[in-house]
Amino acid sequence: MSGTTSAPEPHLPLPVELPLADEPGGTDVDLKTQMVRFIATGALSAVVDFGLYTLFLALGLPVYVAKSIGFIAGTTTAYLINRRWTFKAEPSRARFIAVVVLYAITFAVQVGLNSLMYNVFPDEWWKVPLAFVIAQGTATVINFVVQRAVIFKIH
Template identity: 45%
Template sequence: MASGPRFSRRDARSRSVFAQLVRFGAVGAFCAVLDFGTYKTLLAFGMDVSPLIDIARGVSFIIGTTTAYVLNKRFTFDATGGIRQASGFMMLYGSTFAVAVGVNSALLHTLPTTGWREDLAWVVSQATATTINFVMLRFVVFRERARQTGRSVESKDSLRG
């Protein structure tokens, strides 16, 4: 019977991570549409030449990122916020901002000039930044709530045993 509760805790934790991943994906999809739409709009308004294209990518990233923070904080990680989380988020997204703009720029300089070059560069840069963001948000920025939840489960089990 000792393996039953452990299996349930492990199962609940994996469902929690899965649920967070699904919510992160939904928020991310919305924010990606917002980011990409901003990027394409700026390019259509003449920011499709260097160095303006890098500025367009930066502006679109900031708009998508700000929206992602607000939505992920509330809906994905159910975090209460505070200066510590906001600071961690700003540091993380400052880093991934550099990654997104850098990857986008590198691809624009290496991909052949075609009609899909900007789109592909955006997609790859966004996927790279999004992967880094989920891992770091889950395990660093919003970890406090996850730790509290883990402690309450463990303390209840220790009272039983």
């Protein structure tokens, strides 16, 4: 054989992906479809988040630790599903980094707001779920707006 072959350039691995087939359409999914899918994905992710949060509270972990674990698990679930199904976006390191930054911000909002509400509300049966819903709802609105307007427009 004549000629030279160069070794492929090393590259960073892409984030872990769910084994789902993308449908055609890219990021031009209409707003109504995105909202319905985002809400469905958010509901599943909230079950993961709240389930772990209450489990770890019952095991005696501090509220901010329990909420942090739940948030990380729920948010990871949401990103993986939203990237592939809600926004139908191709894998992108730039997008992944933008999502990490967004989730760091919403992490602070969610854990901080949840802790504030948890400490402000009286010690009643509804304290934990109401604090969770307020924090989750606030973070959900922030996430949808930023993901739709910015993150899933990154190529």
